[in-house]
Amino acid sequence: MEPVPVRPSSPISSKEPPATYLVPSLLSPDRPEEILAQHWWSVPERSERGRVFKFGFMPLGFFERIMVRVLHIPAIEMLAMWSTGLLARFRGENTLLTYDPKIYHLSIRVRSISGDPLQLLTELVSVTESLLECYYPKLKDSTSRWLNCTHCTTHGVQTPYQFRFEECVAAITSDNPFVYCHGIRSRSVRVDQLAPDIAFVSFPNIDATQLQIQRLLGEGGSGQVYLALFASSRVAVKRLPSDPRASSDPIKRANKFLEFQREATMMRYDDDHTPMQTYLLTKRALHRCPDRSDIPTL
Numbered sequence: 001m002e003p004v005p006v007r008p009s010s011p012i013s014s015k016e017p018p019a020t021y022l023v024p025s026l027l028s029p030d031r032p033e034e035i036l037a038q039h040w041w042s043v044p045e046r047s048e049r050g051r052v053f054k055f056g057f058m059p060l061g062f063f064e065r066i067m068v069r070v071l072h073i074p075a076i077e078m079l080a081m082w083s084t085g086l087l088a089r090f091r092g093e094n095t096l097l098t099y100d101p102k103i104y105h106l107s108i109r110v111r112s113i114s115g116d117p118l119q120l121l122t123e124l125v126s127v128t129e130s131l132l133e134c135y136y137p138k139l140k141d142s143t144s145r146w147l148n149c150t151h152c153t154t155h156g157v158q159t160p161y162q163f164r165f166e167e168c169v170a171a172i173t174s175d176n177p178f179v180y181c182h183g184i185r186s187r188s189v190r191v192d193q194l195a196p197d198i199a200f201v202s203f204p205n206i207d208a209t210q211l212q213i214q215r216l217l218g219e220g221g222s223g224q225v226y227l228a229l230f231a232s233s234r235v236a237v238k239r240l241p242s243d244p245r246a247s248s249d250p251i252k253r254a255n256k257f258l259e260f261q262r263e264a265t266m267m268r269y270d271d272d273h274t275p276m277q278t279y280l281l282t283k284r285a286l287h288r289c290p291d292r293s294d295i296p297t298l
C-alpha cells in the first residue's frame with residue numbers, strides 16, 4: 001500500500017511542520033486496549049450515538065481514505081490508530097470508528113462527555129457519504145445504513161438493536177417522530193435523538209407561523225424551492241417532500257432524502273454565494289440554514 005500524505009509537503013526552509021504520511025500497512029492490527037479503556041470505555045455510554053454502514057464489498061483502500069479524511073477534520077485530535085480502527089477526540093466528543101474487513105461493516109460510534117454527541121457524528125457521516133458519492137458511486141447502491149438504538153445503549157446493551165436508515169427517514173417525513181426498539185411500542189425512541197443529523201438538529205429552529213410561501217421557484221429531485229417572505233424579508237425555502245405516496249419504494253425515498261440532506265449541508269457553507277437567506281421546511285419544523293458565524297469550527 002502506498003503512503004498517503006495527510007498534510008501537504010512544505011519547503012525545507014519553511015517553519016511549517018514537515019509533511020506527515022500515513023502508511024496503512026505499518027499500522028498495528030491490535031486494538032490499543034489501554035487507550036480505549038482510558039478514553040472510550042470511561043465515557044458514559046448513555047450519551048452514545050452510532051451509525052453502521054454495511055457494504056456489499058469493500059474496495060482496497062476505502063477505510064484508509066476514511067482515516068485520512070478524519071485526520072483532516074479541523075480540531076480533531078487522534079488518540080489512536082490501528083489497521084481496522086481509530087479513536088479520536090473532537091472537543092468534548094470521542095469517536096470509536098471501526099471497520100470489519102470480513103463482513104465489510106464500518107461502525108461509527110460517538111460519545112460525549114457532556115451533552116449530545118452531535119457535531120462529530122454529523123461530520124463523520126458526512127465524510128463517509130461524500131467519499132461514497134465522489135469515489136465509489138457503484139458501492140453506494142449496495143450499501144445499507146443502520147442506526148444503533150439509543151434505548152439499548154442507555155441500558156448498557158452490548159449489541160444494540162439497529163434501525164434501518166429508511167425506517168428513520170420514513171419517521172422524519174411522516175407525522176410520527178418515533179421508531180420502536182425491536183418493534184415494541186413501549187420502547188419508543190425519538191428519531192431526532194437517535195439521529196440528530198437526519199433531523200437537522202444543528203440547524204436553528206424557526207417559528208414557521210411567520211413564513212409566507214409566495215411561489216415555486218424550481219423543483220429538483222430532492223424537493224421544491226419556493227420564494228417566501230419571512231419577517232418582511234425575501235427568503236428561499238427548500239421543502240422536503242413529505243408525501244409517502246411520492247415514492248412507495250423506501251430505498252428510493254431514502255436516497256432522495258440523502259440528496260436533500262447533502263444539498264442542505266452544502267447550503268450551510270456557501271452563504272457568500274446565496275443571494276437570500278435559505279430555510280429548510282420539513283414535515284414538522286422550519287429550520288434556518290446556518291451561515292458561517294453559526295459554525296465556529298467546521
Ligand SMILES: [Zn+2]
Pocket residue numbers: 149150151152153160161181182187
Ligand atoms: Zn433498543
